[in-house]
Amino acid sequence: xxxxxxxxxxxxxxxxxxxxxxxxxxxxxxxxxxxxxxxxxxxxxxxxxxxxxxxxxxxxxxxxxxxxxxxxxxxxxxxxxxxxxxxxx
Numbered sequence: 377x378x379x380x381x382x383x384x385x386x387x388x389x390x391x392x393x394x395x396x397x398x399x400x401x402x403x404x405x406x407x408x409x410x411x412x413x414x415x416x417x418x419x420x421x422x423x424x425x426x427x428x429x430x431x432x433x434x435x436x437x438x439x440x441x442x443x444x445x446x447x448x449x450x451x452x453x454x455x456x457x458x459x460x461x462x463x464x465x
Contacts, residue, residue: 414438414460419448428452436460 414436421430429452436444444460 414444424450424452424454429454431456 415438416434416436418435419432420435421432423430429450431447431451432449434446434448436446438444443463445463446458446460447456448458450456
């Protein structure tokens with residue numbers, strides 16, 4: 377004979393309680409705080425070395441006139457990091 381298992385009722389939420397931010401929201405807010413403001417100067421595409429897919433890249437500029445680059449997209453199955461990299465002489 378099986379025993380019936382009852383789940384305890386969840387406590388009622390008070391009207392003053394706030395929801396905890398989701399992981400995605402927390403990540404987005406952290407990224408917005410740590411990532412400097414950049415103005416995108418150019419968005420372009422180029423073929424990969426193998427020629428099998430196309431990369432999308434961005435060229436950007438900080439308020440201090442530091443030029444930065446990033447790979448933004450890949451039509452192939454490869455993974456890439458979308459972080460901005462400073463272009464230094």
